[in-house]
Amino acid sequence: MVEPDRRLGGYDPNAGYRAHAARPQRIAVPSLLRALLSEHLDPGYAAxxxxxARSGTPRGGRARAIGWMWQALAATLVATVFAAAVAQARTVAPGVHAAQQxxxxxxxxxxAAATELTQRRRALSAEVDDMRRRTLADDATGQRLLNRLDALSLAAxxxxxIGPGVTVTVTDPGAGPNLSDMSKQRVTGSQQIILDRDLQLVVNSLWASGAEAISVDGVRIGPNVTIRQAGGAIxxxxxxxxxxxxxxxxxPPHLMRDAFDRSPGLHRLRLLEISYGVGVSVDIGDGLALPAGSIRDIKFAKEIGPP
Known part of the structure; x- marks a missing residue:
């Protein structure tokens, strides 16, 4: 009689195995992570x-001599290159120093010439303004035109x-031991915390608070004036x-300070004060003097909105 397994095609699943060895066997595979941490030498190099080492063939005296010769030649070549570089640097150094001077x-x-020209321009501008006022102040039409020019000059x-207003002073923290690494990352390689966008936000917040004229470190802010970052400088x-x-x-100092206290500009400065130790002060003063801004020729203008 044919066995049941033979009826299915003659395949015996236990063929070739003994009864006690029919179970699958596990093949030990080393852990990849353990191999990376423990085996520092590639298997090919190790082999x-x-x-x-098994061959035990020592290097001959001639081979050692050739190896030493190549090493000495390489050392001589490196020393020659360094000596040539030092000699060239010493030869070029006086010329470089003179060029720097x-x-x-x-x-x-x-x-110095730019400063002198700036002062000269301001003096001439003052003379022109004085002559214009004396000429236009004689009749009513000239007075209206003068008032219009004053309004346009203030906007430009x-x-x-000179007048009352608000003074906002922002101070970068010193390079002390408590300065965190995160603050250093705002400008790579420096201790600068305040950036151009921070001053831009302060200026825009003051405009929105009712300011009529603004200056930053003695530079009048006008339509053509920009505040931007150039490396580590503003x-x-x-x-x-x-x-x-x-x-x-x-x-208006009091109204302007109250509005500025609720502005995004001061809010950002307070966050920098808490996070990085930036110094922030807002003061009210009378008789603030703001200089005139630079006047540039307009090359192109486009009308925006309905006439």
Missing amino acids: AAADR VLAKNVRSTQ ASTAV LVDNNPTTSPYTVRAIG
Whole structure:
């Protein structure tokens, strides 16, 4: 009689196995993580080193001499390159120093000339304004035109103004031991915390609080003035400024301070004060003096909105 398993095609699942060995066997596979942490040498290199050790063939004297010769040649070549670099640096150093001195002298002379021209321009602008006022103040039409010009000059920040207002002073913290690494990451490689966007937000908040004229570190803020970051420096109308940053705003002082206390600009400064130790002060003063801003020629203008 044919067995039941034979009826299914003659396959016996236990064929070739003894009764006690029919169970599957586990093959030990090493852990990949354990191998990465414990086996620091590639298996191929380890096998090559083992074969070389088993062969026991020592290097001959000639091979050792050739190896030492190549090492000495490499050391001589490296020393020659370094000696040539040092000699070239010593030869070029006087010329580089002289060029640096010339460039520094040119920069100082250019700055002095720019300062003198700026003062000259302000004096001429004051003379022109005085002559215009004397000419237009004789009749009613000229007086109305003069009032209109004053309003436009205030909006364009082209005339100096004096009046009551608010002074906001922002100070970067010193490079002390308590300065966190997170604060250092705001400007890579420096201890600067206040950035251009922080001053921009303060200026915009003062405008929204009712300011009529604003200056940042003595630079009048007008339609063509920008506050931007250039590396680790803040440029206000292309003039570098450093901490402490002083922002003066002329307007109704008490109303302006109350509105500025609820503004996003002061809220951001308070967060920086708590997080990084930035110094923030808001003061009311009388007789704040703001200089006139720079006047630039308009090359192109486009009307926006209905005429």
